[in-house]
Amino acid sequence: MTLMIFLTIILFLAAIEISIPFLVKRDVVFGVSIPEGHIKDAKLASYKRRYSLSIFFISVASIAFYLLWINHDNPVEELIVLYGTAIQLGIIFLSMALYFYFHAKTMKRKKEQKWGENFKKVKMADLAIRSQDEMLPWYLFVLPMAVTVGLIAYTAVQYRILPEQIPFHWGADGMPDSFKAKNPFSVNVLPIILFIMQLLFLGINEATKRSGIKLSVANTEASRIRQLALRKYSSWFMFMTSTLITMLFSFLQLTTIHEGLVGSVVMFAVPFIFLLIILIGTAVFAIKVGTAGEHTETHPVEGISDFDDDLYWRAGIFYFNKNDPSIFVEKRFGVGWTINLANPIGYLIIFGPLVIIFLIAFLA
Template sequence: MLFILSIFIFVGILEIVTPYLTRKTTVFGVSIPEPYVQHQQLQIFKKHYSMLVGSIAVAFLLGQVLLLFTSIQEESFVLLSFILLYVLLLISAGLYMFYHIKTKKLKTQENWEAHVKTVYVMDLSIREKDEVLSPTFFVLPIIITLALITFTYMNYNAIPDVFATHWNATGEVDGWTEKTWLSVIEMPLILLGLQISFFIMSKGMKSAKLQLSAQEKEASANRELQQRKYGSWYFAAINYSLTILFVVSHYKTVILKDQTIPYFFPLFIGFIVVSLGGLTLLIWKLTKSNERFDDLHTNETAATDDRYWKWGILYINKNDPSLLVQKKFGVGWTVNLANKWSYIILFVILLPILLTIFK
């Protein structure tokens, strides 16, 4: 139960500080001309968002803590905690849209773009400093999973007619599946889809466009390099930890017929630690390298691409060959929906899941 609470606390804190993690030239998905990044009203919007989300998160957390002193069953507590987490995320999304509209309206009313000079900033030498992991680094997990699928079919006759596929929080089996040619590779198939997606995204990250500021060129270049470098490392950490979790679980239950796997929960905890710890490190690195805009010398601002964004969430630009672009709210990447590879990523992720659902 305490582990579930720690996840809720982490996500709650992340939602609270999200407005301050994005580049300062982007507020609630709206591009802000550089001379206006310190605008008082924008700071108020961020503060109000964080206070509202924080108040709701604290209320939900207190409710869960009080439940710990009741006789509630662990399964019910876990279910309720995840429901509250999803509600918190929905509320955060609603507040984001509310302040996105208000920020966009403020920008239009004060006609900021009419008072600045738009310039295009480029520096081809930055690519030489790029430390993004090579896509080949993401090939090994794919090879391991393909070998596991092959080995599974080689031992198909020895696999039990019914095998465990789900466990509760204490590691006890609470779900079984009958053996078929598809069911015995469900777990590796889903893993393979995720691994292929990581491989495609690693290639997309390496070729993603660089976004530089007009008045904080050096700082923005440093942030770009930091996000690409540690972002690729984070992808790799998630990829390899997922591979260990899935491969060990599948091999023990399906191949070795050990339906208990008492170490499944520790492996899952390890994956969560890698996920949350890696994200924390990525955020810390980006926060240290963010532009400051404390001393503005001119009215220049870098060109924006707002016309290619829908609600500051969806990026659709057929003239941009990039697969990945930086999110306009929070930390991380999103896909260019005008790039065919984005749909291939969605396809390889969803196909194994759909096959297992409609088998």
């Protein structure tokens, strides 16, 4: 069962990393903005292929050796977890190393070829596009919070029947493997952490809703479709994730209150199904956004190009722009959002809840 979980995660991680160069915006290659007329440059296309093929072959080899080792040595579960985690970290490290390598090569090629230097740089805004925004309203994210409040109330009512040792951590098989002594705080750690996570999703949704919608002057219609798709599907994905986490945490809390409520098979199946739905949802989100507007006909305007904001992107990953009021902006490598590091509100939204969760886990 543990092997199944780790293989699922490794395969999904490898597939996402392999696909990333082909899911980002057409005019951004390895974190570098590319003028419309050079998007189909053969060198850039070869960089993307080399990146993806390198991760593909390394991932296949790692998985093959992982399975052969398990079949030959029949290791204990702890070692399966350890090596499975090492493979995941290895794929992430490899993808980052390759990204920085090809980011440098792309930047060098752009400078050597002097792409866009003779064009007039223009920023484009569409005041009517906000009316087409389909991000979910804030009050939908409050609904899972209401469930959590009810869960805390139910826990208080059932306090006397709770076991003296409260599960605090669950293993890969879905069974609890770490416990804390029963007290009014420890019995509510799980729903409290859940509530903070729900606040995090609400905060991110509202912050992204207020972020700027950036259109391309060279490909206005395609960028409009992509921006609207990114906002719509990221909002739905966050709501789906918040709802699924609420269901999972509620399930774990109820099995703590009512010992023996379900069997070991269900205890394993529920977290595994949760993982599968999250992974499938992530893949659908990435594909929906990554392919939005791809087949739209372009009508580039002679002599002008989009404003080159490469100077605001450190290594094409970290965005730092004091002049941009947006808290979150679209990633340059990957699908989704990243923080504007020059806006302190972003730190508060992301790291504030995480610090509180770590403090709760420490105090418990």
